[in-house]
Amino acid sequence: MSPNTHLLTDLEVARFIVNGYHMVELDLPDGVHEHIAEQLDALTSNPGDGITDTVPELRQVLEANAVTGALTSLLGAEYTVGPHRHWHCKEPHTGTLHWHQDATNNRDSRIVRCLGLYYPRTVTPDMGPTMIVPGTHFRNAPTDRMATYTNIRGQIPLAVKAGTIAFTHFDLWHGTAANRSNIKRHMVKFSFSRSKDNTSPTWNHDPANLNDHRNWNLREKAATVGDILTFANPLGVSQSDHYKERAIRNQCWNDLMGSSIPTPLD
Amino acid sequence: MPSNVPHRQRLLYLHATTPNVFSKILAYNLIEPVTGFRTEIKAETPDWPYDTVHDAVVDGWQVIQFPHSQAPFDDKDLDVIGYEFILQKIEIIQ
Incomplete structure (x- = not known):
């Protein structure tokens, strides 16, 4: 494994296992996040998986050390970047998107798939933030079985600073709040997968951290x-x-x- | 209630920690019988109307479906959050 100073710590990995998400504020050159947001503002149709061709600066997100470090820690050094990625624009004055998962539920005690939710523009609570429910990712509950839930104790909005990427366990329950603002809320979603089971820790592990009673x-x-x-x-x-x-x-x-x-x- | 006044069914889904009506509520979903009404996930901390199903019953809600505790059960896996109670109030809605 090539050295990466952005590997997660034992505590961060443990918290991901418990909560199903990990947030990183990316340190990209000045203006990159803002420029990405401006390009997304100007789109008139959704390029789907082609969003990184339409907005090439998004590749800087995937290549950032903080991103490769977090993904190596969670999915192993040989994690793969999925071809599917999607621009989610929460238009002004649009309502809630209810709790769901993005595909079939694949309950697994291993961490095999993660999403990366990148926000090029600061998201405030009135801008239709992504909502997540920490601790739901190990539940064998497909989307239909979430249909009678609306507000859940412990739900949190991803009201984040521009340039934040949230890594979420693929099965984490998520949705959106309403966008009551006049501002487009952009999120570009990436998917990542494990290709090999671990034979040793792939994060910044210290065996001494396991000695506490x-x-x-x-x-x-x-x-x-x-x-x-x-x-x-x-x-x-x-x-x-x-x-x-x-x-x-x-x-x-x-x-x-x-x-x-x-x-x-x- | 006079029979000629239109009454409507308000619905309240409460997901409680256990099937016991005194257990803490983990999720709530209030559905008003009004055209165009939509439920909304709140980004701001929502107001929790009740802490328990019993609190809702004290406030006049009637339980119309209790959780099915005898449903297939797996002691190793997890599925939905909590136990679902469905409650109603029949009221005049202006």
Whole structure:
């Protein structure tokens, strides 16, 4: 693996396993994000998978060290960039897009697919931000079964600074809020896949981080790998569901570590 | 209620942590019987009308469907969030 100073830490990987997303603010040359937004403003039709040909500066997003570092950490050094990408323009004065997944549900304890949601323009809560529900990515729930939900405790808007990319687990429940502003909210979606199972950690792993014992006093407030994987409950689900979440997270962590390495969980 | 006054069914979907009506609500969805009404995911922190199904019942909502706790069950996998209660209020809607 070539050195990448933007690999994720143990805590960031653990939080991704729990929450199903990770945000990165890209450090591209001055004006790049703004120029991309202006080009998207001017589009009169959606080029679909050809969006990176129409707006070539988007390739700088895919090539940024912070992007390759995060993807290497989550999907392995030989991750692939999918040919499908899409420009999502949330037009002014348009309503909610309800909870959904982008394809069939593929519940897997491994992390095999991620989306990259890139926002070239700052998104405020009134601009129709993407909405996500942290902690839903391991649920075997296709879109039809989300149809009677509207507001869910723990949902968050991706109200982000210009130049942010959010990496989300492919199965994370997502939708959009209404755009009540007069500004177009742009998002360009990319997809990424794992090509090989890990035989060792592909992030900035420190084995010492697995030596901490569970802190039952701090629980969710604690910031160790074991406590995050054990105690975090972003949805506030029941004990039964939470125990199942723990088991799936544990399996996911082991898969990422490489199967020969024991779990950090008690 | 006078029989000649039009009444309509308000619907409230509450997803609770457990099938117990005193358990905490994880999701809510209020549907008003008004033409053109659409539900909306809120970017701002939404106002939670009730903390539990029991709170809603105290406020006059009637449960018309309880969660099916005897549905096929998997003790290793996860599916939807919480347990779905459907409630109604029959009211005059101006």
